[in-house]
Amino acid sequence: MKLKTIMFAISAFLVVVFAVYLSGISSIPTEALLDKSNPPTEVKQYTVVTTTKKAKTTKKSKTTETTTTKKAATTKAKKKKKKKKQQTTTAAATTTTKAPTKIFPDSDLEMMAIVIYREAGGDAYSNKTRIMVGNVVMNRVRSRHFPNTIYGVLTQRGQYAGVRGAVTWPSRASNRWEREAVKRAWACARRVQAGENYLPANVVYQSNYRNLGSGVYCVANDMYFNYY
Secondary structure (H helix, E strand, C coil): CHHHHHHHHHHHHHHHHHHHHHHHHHCCCHHHHCCCCCCCHHHHHHHHHHHHHHHHHHHHHHHHHHHHHHHHHHHHHHHHHHHHHHHHHHHHHHHHCCCCCCCCCHHHHHHHHHHHHHHHCCCCCCHHHHHHHHHHHHHHHHCCCCCCCHHHHHHCCCCCCCCCCCCCCCHHHHCHHHHHHHHHHHHHHHHHHCCCCCCCCCEEEEECCCCCCCCEEEEECCEEEEEC
């Protein structure tokens, strides 16, 4: 009986202690139960996810920036290449359309055609012979022994037959059967103007006389071309 009483007393004491312990736990604020230095796993995972997303966004931004830079560089290179091509094309076009060199002005072209027609207008004369007539005129213009203009050379006294103070077409040039000869004279005059030449600089005589000047350079269509 005494043992039962002691056991009952111990049990009652334990019940009271346990009740007090439970009462103490329930009185502690909920915020105190949370350890701020050790946040819940879910919060930590959320932070990690956010950081990962930011890292991905940053990486994507850098990739986009790199791609944009590459595109800009490519576009710039293409523009530079296109500009260079245009410059090359322009230079080529300029070279292609460059006017041919003329050894005398257009104002003297008709006088050259007239002297070619007068000296070698017949059908027996080749175009080369006609051009050589013009070459003699230009050799005289360049020589210190003759006048320095085409007009001066052609109007020099006793040099070119039929020219007396003025360089004009002979009356026969207006005949219709002479049209082809006149046309050829104009064409050969233009070739002389463009620089076509078959004679050395010291060949300044062209005539039907073999002994004129210091010697014969060549004979073409029975016409002598002689040195000074």
